[in-house]
Amino acid sequence: MKLDSAEEESRGVPSPLAEGSPSTLELAFSKILHGLSRPESGQGNARTAVLQDLGALIEAAECDELCEGTRSGDSLRGMPEILGQVAKALEKLAAPPKEKAEGGDGHSEVAGKAxxxxxxxxxLLGKVEAAKSSPACPAWKTGLRHLAGPAYVFATTHRLKQPWTSPRSQRVADEVLSLLLRVTECSSVAGFLCGENEDDRGRFAVVLGLLKPHLNKESWKNNPAVKHVFSWSLQQVTQPWLSQHLEKILPPSLLISDDYQTENKILGVQCLHHIVINVPAADLLQYNRAQVLYHALFNHLYMPEHHLIQAVLLCLLDLFPVLEKGLHWKGDAVRATTHCHDVLQLILTHMEPEHRLLLRRTYARNLPAFVRKLGILTVRHLKRLEPVIIGYLEVYDGPEEETRLKILETLKLVMQYAWPRIPCRVVVLLKALLKLICDVARDTSLTTEATKCTLLQEATDCLILLDHCSQGQVKVLLSKIVLSCEDRTVVNCIRRVQQSSAAVPCDDS
Incomplete structure (x- = not known):
């Protein structure tokens, strides 16, 4: 669009090209921006008219004109700044509305607008890309800097399958993200956010700045896409880049995890887990942040939601080393009860009466990691562990038998770490293991033969380890059983125990 001011000059009107005066293109974009800002612009014909005018204006403008600006101190103002405001208005226009309480999703028109x-x-990005290849327009970086953040937020909001997207809107959003990465010369989203060289500081701070107004206690649920944009963007940024943004990412993550909806709790815990993994322990210990994280996570352990429990336990296992770095222990004093002990105690308390299979699997899946973490200190929990192990070995857990296999793994670890306390429990554990072997041998359910073989193998290994911990007591007891047992599978397992060598190393650390 070529600017012609001769007519205005002939009437004594100052030329729009005069220094410090807005150009005709700036005025046109400002008018469009005003139209996008009106409440009625998001509806029907009014929206279509404004967007059509904007599209025509972009197509008619020259590449260099869109990136030109007036010099103000050390920065360029004018068109780049207006383009940034237009981009923010467009992103806001396409954002999904607040979910309606009366059952309507409020998302029916969002995909079309997007x-x-x-x-x-x-x-817009195509114009910037054209300006980039033009030697006559060195200011294209300024225009891109204002456009990049809103374009990224828009693309991230609509590129994945969500209630407010359609296949076409997802495809367009994917194209926007691909073009944005190409124009910014980034090979990945992580590179876009973190920067791919020393001169490029990345745009994660810009994205957080755009999201910040929507991530406080009063407003974060007004736009259902904000939590997903924040979570997905956060998980693209790893160490060492993440620690510099800790003050901006920790409060929203805690806010999301503290919601009453399980979906949001899990999303928030996943954000916290990413922070724990990618931020140095020294930064997490500063200002008591690690303790705040621990208490927020610990409270979730009272929720009977298996997906949430799984996310929380994984996060806690990575948080324990951070918390332990903040403890000071003297060898001549009794070692203080650590956070891991408290968590395991609560888990075992919940495990024993639990009857829901999904929760039982989740607890059992993570139990070996806690025993490995505590090592010989597992002896503090033997009184609680024993009934849990025996009770869980008795219950069929479906074709894959994940719970029983994990409990057998836990039992092996307990015997390796706490072997001096095992001889007094030989009879109880022997009965539980033999009952399991008999149950599996007679099992006519949908359990595959491979799973049955694995169960029998693991149970037999536990018997062998139990025999070594008890200095041969198990072999003596089994010698009487094998004479009267008629089940070939059970007899084979007993024979393996009797034929095992007398020296299997136990962990005496």
């Missing part, structure tokens, strides 16, 4: 907005972002 498709229209995505096509405009493609035109």
């Amino acid at each position: 498709t229209e907005v995505g096509l405009l972002f493609l035109k």
